[in-house]
Amino acid sequence: QVQVVESGGGSVQAGGSLRLSCEVSGYTYNRNCVAWFRQAPGKEREGVAAVDTDDRTTYYADSVKGRFTISRDKVKNTVYLQMDSLQREDTATYYCATRGSWCYFWNSRAHYDYWGQGTQVTVSS
Numbered sequence: 411q412v413q414v415v416e417s418g419g420g421s422v423q424a425g426g427s428l429r430l431s432c433e434v435s436g437y438t439y440n441r442n443c444v445a446w447f448r449q450a451p452g453k454e455r456e457g458v459a460a461v462d463t464d465d466r467t468t469y470y471a472d473s474v475k476g477r478f479t480i481s482r483d484k485v486k487n488t489v490y491l492q493m494d495s496l497q498r499e500d501t502a503t504y505y506c507a508t509r510g511s512w513c514y515f516w517n518s519r520a521h522y523d524y525w526g527q528g529t530q531v532t533v534s535s
Contacts, residue, residue, distance in 0.1 A: 411436050412434065412435070412436035412437055412508065412510075412523070412524045413433075413434070413435050413436050413524075414432060414433075414434055414506050414507070414508055414524050414525060414526040415432070415433045415526055415527075416430060416431065416432050416504065416505070416506045416526040416527065416528065416529040417430070417431045417433075417529060418430040418431045418529060419504060419529030419530045419531045420530075420531070420532070421532040421533075421534065422496055422531075422532070422533055422534075423533070423534055423535070424496060424497055424498055424533055424534065424535045425495060425496065426496050426533070427492070427493060427494045427495075427496065428493045428496065428531060429490055429491065429492050429493065430446065430490065430491040430493070430504055430506075430529060430531075431488055431489075431490055432444060432446070432488065432489045432490075432491075432506030432526060433486070433487055433488045434487050434488070434489065434506075434508050434524075435487055437510055439510070440484060440487070441463040441510070441511075441512075442463060442508050442509060442510050442511070443460060443461070443462055443463060443508065443509050443511065443512055443513035443516065443521075443522075444460065444461055444482065444489040444506065444507070444508045445457060445458075445459065445460035445461075445469075445506070445507050445508070445513065445516055445517070445522065446458040446459050446460070446480065446489075446491045446504055446505070446506055446507075447504070447505045447506075447507060447519065448500075448502035448503065448504045448505070448531075449502055449503050449505070449528075450501060450502040450503075453502075455505070455519055456471065456517070457469075457471055457516060457517025457518070457519075458470070458471050458474055458478065458491070458504070459471065459474065459478055459479075459480040459491060460480065460513045460516035460517070461480045461481065461482050461489055461513075462512055462513045462516075463511070463512045463513075465482045465484065467513075468480050469513060469516045469517070471517065473499075474493075474500075477493065477494050477495045477496075478491060478492065478493050478494070479491070479492040479494075480492075489506065491504070493531070496531075496533045497533060498533050498534070498535055499533075500531060500533050501531060501532050501533045502530075502531060503528040503529065503530050503531075504528065504529050504530075504531055505525055505526055505527075505528045505529075506525070506526040507519075507522035507524065507525045507526070508522060508523070508524050509521060509522045509523045509524070510523065
């Protein structure tokens, strides 16, 4: 059974940094697309970033390009989201999601089979 466990959320002032972690376990073959989504109160869940099965191809929402970096540590089966220059608009619950194939519609919620429980990120001014 595939499990997805996020950690690393918290509160930070605008301009600060946080790193989220997503540990994915249970896949028979360690080739999967992993993405981060976020959902703010009253808003739709949106794709933030994803890393593809080759560990090199990455995708980002325009709103976070240049500020967020997604990466994967295959030994630890963990995907990280380094978030720098955080803004109040980044406040949301962040969810990690995965599917056992490559990312071809990376920012579509329906694309993913397994989700984590979410971790809260709050950015204050």
